Amino acid sequence: MKRSIVVATLGTAQTLAWGSSYYLPAILADPIAQGLGLSRTTVFGLFSGALLLSAVLGPSVGRAIDNRGGRGVLALSNLVLAAGLVLLGVAQGFLTLALAWAALGVGMAMGLYDPAFAALTGPYGRAARGPITGITLIAGFASTVGWPLSAFLDAQFGWRAACLIWAALHIVIGLPLNRLLIPRAPPPVRTAEVEGEASPAPRGAMAILAFVFAATWFVTAPWPRICRAFSKSPAPARRRRLPLPPWSDRRRLPPVWLSSAHCAWCLRWCRRVSPPCCIRSGQLFLG
Secondary structure, eight states, X not given: OOHHXXXXXXXXXXXXXXXXXXXXXXXXXXXXXXXXXXXXXXXXXXXXXXXXHHHHHHHHHHHHHHHHOHHHHHHHHHHHHHHHHHHHHTOOSHHHHHHHHHHHHHHHHHHSHHHXXXXXXHHHGGXXXXXXXXXXHHHTTHHHHHHHHHHHHHHXXXXXHHHXXXXXXXXXXXXXXXXXXXXXXXXOOOHHHHHHHOOOOOTTHHHHHHHHHHHXXXXXXXXXXXXXXXXXOXXXXXXXXXXXXXXXXXXXXXXXXXXXXXXXXXXXXXXXXOHHHHHHHHHHXXX
């Protein structure tokens, strides 16, 4: 199968997975909290727990991909994410909401970037860098697509129906894409063979990447709220001498379309805080 087809397939599936899980609370946290009589802090706290659960399950998912390939894992992630979204759509209180976010945490561990990238290294090996870059470029629009769609569905049908529609999209679109259009992985390579080709990781790579991803995701998840805060009152940020987004003064664009520009602003801010960390992290990511 052509790599362009695989890139388009995984890019679309990743856009769906990110938009219906990680980027969901930025739009639906308020209506969910109001509908269930809970605080926004509780909703975002359960979301944070789902992210922690996905991190804990990451090594197990990686081993499963190493042993059996990523196609089955990614296809199963669509079922798990759909089940979590259905549970979220029918939640009646704290316990059912917690169960829904636990299911979504398992689905995120199985179906976001890490499993998708690992699934590509099986059939493509070192040549997977190009497809990984292509998938990242496509799925980078997950917030640009997911936030407006979630807001539209919430406004037209309510947050419960929005969750159920996202679940249906996983079954109708995500599952066939991951199951039918991702190539089978070759038999697993023995550990001894891989160790001979592996190069040592740069010093401090784990800590640097953990900081960069945590700092970036800290801004990304509630980005519409941050944009609204800046657009309403940019003066306090000026007094703190933080670099404002370029649109905060002259252009009042809808916040949901600003996600594609936030990375440059985050890098600018990160460069002021710690230039060596920013430069080194970029080298690790690109190299």
